[in-house]
Amino acid sequence: MSFRPLLVSLLALSASRLLAADPIAPVVDPAAAHSDAAHSASGLKREWIDGVKPSDFLKLGDGAKTVKVTLISAFNEVNHGMNFNGYSHGKALYTIPMGWKVEVTFINPSPVPHSAIIVERPLVRRLQMGEPAFEGGSVANPAVGMSLKKATFTFTASEPGDYAFACGFPTHAISGHWVAVEVSNTAQVPTLKLGDAEPFPAK
């Protein structure tokens, strides 16, 4: 598939939406959006990142079969900031036992808009993410994104399969702004694998 004609038609579409005063965010070229001064370290809320440890990304929740996930976009410069916790393109993997409740805290310390939504993994190749795979599984208005904000959402991982925590801002997921999620009917405890490291369990 040729990508450029699709992008051009989408840009035309977003221009017509703007003319119609449609509130849907315009599609932008992520490379351009991430090369401007807005993404420089100056605008970043460093205090939301400093001191965060890998074990903060996955913790047992207070209730039974409940896990807390923290997703920090623009955690570092990896993939022009289009990462969660420093990982892009599915290079981190959350494994969630089926039936567990997942309490997600999404943090975007950057002035560049991002969001978080759980989707079936093949959807990360699309320009827009649509609806979450599980009821409640996204921040509000994931296609609009938010900057310099924190948000929470909760869903139950009710179906086994391959999913992703993706950024719902148009074109970000296809640019690699996603990490992998597996909902497993054999895992006993949630785990997180970061890059090539051994997975560690929620505590």
Ligand SMILES: [Cu+2]
């Ligand atoms: Cu993003």
